[in-house]
Amino acid sequence: MSDHYRAIDWNRQKRCYDAALAGLVVMGAATFLGVTAWVSPESTAETLILRTTSVLAFFLLHILLAIGPLARLDPQFLPLLYNRRHLGVTIFLLALVHGLLATIQFHALGDENPLVSLLTAYSRDYRVWSDGRWQLAHFPFEPFGVLALGVLLILAALSHDFWLKRLGAGLWKAFHLLIYPAYVLLVAHVAFGILQTERSPVYPILLGIGFLVITALHLLAAAREKVRSTTAAAASSEGFVPVGAVPSLEEGHARVLKVGRQRVALVRHQDRLFATGNVCRHQGGPLGEGRVVNGCLTCPWHGWNYQPEDGCSPPPFDEVIPTYRLRMIDGELWIHPVPLPTRTASTGVALPENGSNPQPKGAS
Amino acid sequence: MSNEFYIGYEDTPPRSLSRLLGRVALGLAVILLVIVGAVAASQSPAEPGNYDFGVEKSFEGILVEGALPLLQVGTAPGAITNYLLVGSGKFGLPIFARGHGGEHVQFRGSLIQKGDAVMIEMNDPTSFAAVKTPSNEIASDHSIGPVSLTGELVDTKCYFGVMRPGAGKVHRGCAARCLHGGVPPGLLLRDSAGNALVVMLTGTGTSKLDLDPEWAARFIRVEGQLLMRGNVPVMEVRRLELAD
Numbered sequence: 001m002s003d004h005y006r007a008i009d010w011n012r013q014k015r016c017y018d019a020a021l022a023g024l025v026v027m028g029a030a031t032f033l034g035v036t037a038w039v040s041p042e043s044t045a046e047t048l049i050l051r052t053t054s055v056l057a058f059f060l061l062h063i064l065l066a067i068g069p070l071a072r073l074d075p076q077f078l079p080l081l082y083n084r085r086h087l088g089v090t091i092f093l094l095a096l097v098h099g100l101l102a103t104i105q106f107h108a109l110g111d112e113n114p115l116v117s118l119l120t121a122y123s124r125d126y127r128v129w130s131d132g133r134w135q136l137a138h139f140p141f142e143p144f145g146v147l148a149l150g151v152l153l154i155l156a157a158l159s160h161d162f163w164l165k166r167l168g169a170g171l172w173k174a175f176h177l178l179i180y181p182a183y184v185l186l187v188a189h190v191a192f193g194i195l196q197t198e199r200s201p202v203y204p205i206l207l208g209i210g211f212l213v214i215t216a217l218h219l220l221a222a223a224r225e226k227v228r229s230t231t232a233a234a235a236s237s238e239g240f241v242p243v244g245a246v247p248s249l250e251e252g253h254a255r256v257l258k259v260g261r262q263r264v265a266l267v268r269h270q271d272r273l274f275a276t277g278n279v280c281r282h283q284g285g286p287l288g289e290g291r292v293v294n295g296c297l298t299c300p301w302h303g304w305n306y307q308p309e310d311g312c313s314p315p316p317f318d319e320v321i322p323t324y325r326l327r328m329i330d331g332e333l334w335i336h337p338v339p340l341p342t343r344t345a346s347t348g349v350a351l352p353e354n355g356s357n358p359q360p361k362g363a364s
Numbered sequence: 365m366s367n368e369f370y371i372g373y374e375d376t377p378p379r380s381l382s383r384l385l386g387r388v389a390l391g392l393a394v395i396l397l398v399i400v401g402a403v404a405a406s407q408s409p410a411e412p413g414n415y416d417f418g419v420e421k422s423f424e425g426i427l428v429e430g431a432l433p434l435l436q437v438g439t440a441p442g443a444i445t446n447y448l449l450v451g452s453g454k455f456g457l458p459i460f461a462r463g464h465g466g467e468h469v470q471f472r473g474s475l476i477q478k479g480d481a482v483m484i485e486m487n488d489p490t491s492f493a494a495v496k497t498p499s500n501e502i503a504s505d506h507s508i509g510p511v512s513l514t515g516e517l518v519d520t521k522c523y524f525g526v527m528r529p530g531a532g533k534v535h536r537g538c539a540a541r542c543l544h545g546g547v548p549p550g551l552l553l554r555d556s557a558g559n560a561l562v563v564m565l566t567g568t569g570t571s572k573l574d575l576d577p578e579w580a581a582r583f584i585r586v587e588g589q590l591l592m593r594g595n596v597p598v599m600e601v602r603r604l605e606l607a608d
Contacts, residue, residue: 012375020389027393028400035404042410044528055403059396075370076384082372105527106538109453111545121537122578138582138608142537197532200406206399291369303371 017083021090028056046105050098057094058186058210064088065183065214069221071300075289078300085159088179092156099149118142141193148185151178164283173284187211240327240334246273254297256288259337263288264324267297267308272348274308275324275335281313287321310345411560413478413525420472420491423447423484427494428502429465431566431573432548432598433457435484439501446594448483448548448564450476450521454538456546460489466502468495478524480595481562485521505598508590513551513563513599514607517575517584519543520550520562532581539580549575551586551599563590563597565604573601583608 032052036043043051064087070077107114107121125138155176157163164172187207195203243257249268256278257264263278265288276297278288285301292298296305296314306313311321322339326349333349340346368378377385425437425447433449433456451458461469472491476483486492519542522530529535531552543549550562565586567573585607589600 011373013372013377016385023389024392024396028396031397031400032404035401036407039405040407040409042412042528043407044410047410047528051404051407055400059399063392076381077388078370079372079377079381079385080388082370106535107541110541111454112541117537117541121540122580124578138533140537141533193534197529197534198406198408200408202402202406206403293369293371298369298371300370303373 013079014083014086017079018086021087024060025056025090025094028052028059032056046101050101050105053094053098053101057091057098058190060087060091060094061183061186062210062214064091065179066217069217072221073217073224075300081301088152089156089159092152095149095152099145102145118146136192137196139192141189141191141196144185144189144192148182148189151182151185155179155182169279169281169284183214238336239338240325240329240336242329243333243335245331246333249273252292254288254290254292256286257335259324259335262337264335265290265297267292268351269295269297269308269348271351273326273333273351274346274348275326276306276308276311277321277323277339279321280304280306281319281321309348310343312343408529410528411478413476413523413528413530415476415485415525416474417526418474420474420488422470422472422491424470425468426502427461427464427467427469429457429462430570431600432564432593432596433461434593434596435469436502436594439503441503444503444594445482446596448481448520448524448596450483450485450547452485452487454519454521454542454545454547456548458486458489460492461486464494468497469493476521476525478562481520481524482595483521483524503594506592508592510588511590511599512585512587513553513590514583514585515551515553515563517543517565517579517582518550518552518562519547519580520564521547523550523552523562536581540577543575543577543580549573551584561597563599564593565599565601568600568602573604575604579606582606 029052032055033048036048036051064084067077067080067084071081103114103118107117110117112120119140119142122140125135125140128134128136128139155178158167158172158175167175190207195207241259249255249266251268251271254265254267257266257275263286265276265278267274267276269292276287278286280287280299280301282299282302282304285299285304287297287299287306290298290300292308293305295307297308298305304313304319306319306321309323311323313319320342322342323344323346324339325336325346327334327336328349368380370377370381376382423435423437425435427449428434428436428446435447435449436444437447438444449457449461461471470493471486472488473484473486476485516531517539518531519539521542522535522538524530527535527538531539549565551565553561553563565573565575568588583606585605586599586601587603589602591598591600
């Protein structure tokens with residue numbers, strides 16, 4: 001987090017992450033090259049580079065897509081999320097080498113502009129229905145790869161805090177959700193390309209397993225998310241809505257409340273409960289899954305801090321999240337879904353001595 | 365689930381998470397080895413072939429133009445070798461060599477070879493020299509007879525060694541570009557054991573085959589006259605159609 005964007009220093013964790021990533025890339029490349037040299041020693045160097053980069057990029061893309069839902073299912077995987085943008089940029093670089101070399105290898109030095117040839121070399125087969133039957137097997141696979149590489153280029157270019165700051169977390173995050181269409185495009189690129197040439201069942205099996213794993217992880221994470229959020233009931237008097245009996249929260253812990261269509265982070269800090277916005281200003285991380293560290297609610301994704309009382313980041317930083325009023329009525333916790341004016345300090349509601357349930361109290 | 369909280373900007377993660385991350389990295393490495401190894405091991409082996417990229421040799425013989433440009437080396441029966449001729453990049457016989465059919469020529473080029481099939485990439489225009497005396501020593505064809513064959517349409521420059529593999533869907537765009545540029549088309553035939561043979565495709569007589577380059581890497585059925593032009597199997601095509 002910052003009062004203005006600036007380069008983030010490398011720390012030991014980041015270096016370890018990048019070293020592990022580099023190790024995976026080197027090990028994967030060595031494995032592919034070694035095995036290919038054994039089973040297909042006549043392959044040209046260009047073929048080796050094309051296939052090595054594509055296999056590694058596609059494998060790492062699966063890892064990247066799995067990290068999000070894994071971290072939602074088990075916070076122990078959150079460290080994989082912290083430096084995920086380096087993984088994304090690595091995937092883009094591998095895909096870029098693959099795309100450039102394929103364009104040069106297959107389409108340069110001919111009687112047509114290579115980029116035009118890339119999309120038109122056998123353009124008649126864009127018709128998937130002809131002669132009274134489907135012709136899907138002949139459909140060009142190159143456009144899927146071109147589009148996916150374009151998306152990866154945009155995401156890699158935006159993978160910097162400069163753009164995060166300029167675009168805002170919401171728009172920045174929306175751009176990065178384009179990774180899902182890119183994944184679908186790459187599945188099509190593989191299915192219409194190499195799967196039409198190679199006849200081993202290993203390829204469709206691995207492609208199917210990868211797709212199923214990614215889909216299943218996202219569905220599981222979504223289901224867990226639904227269960228984990230406590231949903232407030234209908235609105236009642238003075239605009240407050242009941243949350244129900246407050247579940248036990250350890251000191252410094254938080255949880256997510258769903259109030260109408262918005263999510264709120266409920267935080268226990270110094271034996272009081274506070275309610276803040278759930279969305280981190282950095283990348284939209286779930287603050288209700290964070291902890292209070294050094295007096296600040298800390299985002300589990302990248303460690304951005306907010307004071308539970310007023311939602312402000314500690315000086316000199318200037319980020320702020322909404323805060324909400326809480327009330328105890330007949331042993332139940334109530335929340336007002338309209339945020340307090342920005343930077344308004346709240347005293348929260350006090351917890352009893354044993355710390356398990358809040359004492360009934362008026363508006364905080 | 366661990367009760368420890370991870371903060372990325374701190375220098376070290378909690379100890380239990382460090383252990384977990386080590387196991388995750390190890391697990392990923394194992395998965396990577398298995399998957400990448402399986403993908404690599406499942407590849408169809410590229411067929412042998414050779415392309416002397418960057419290596420030029422001198423060649424001399426009789427230039428045969430027409431439907432299938434060749435360099436005929438040797439004149440005595442049984443001692444003739446026909447080299448298919450192509451240009452640099454994705455082009456057929458280069459402009460500087462055209463109009464010299466029937467002449468003795470010499471030039472430097474790069475050899476492309478797959479089995480008995482030999483091809484020369486004429487990539488050095490300055491080395492090309494023609495002896496202006498017309499030659500009557502072009503060997504005659506040996507006719508085999510009318511046949512109907514089905515196989516994959518390939519561009520012979522890539523298939524004979526420039527690209528390995530130089531056939532199939534992944535290579536299709538390149539093959540279409542090469543055929544468009546005048547690289548001689550070939551019909552790739554395989555027997556049940558996977559042994560491959562390429563028959564060069566031409567029109568009848570001296571005419572080039574009227575072929576849609578977009579049929580590259582697709583299976584086609586051709587009917588025509590099969591013949592041997594020295595060491596080169598050639599089919600003068602009367603009829604062709606898509607077969608896949």
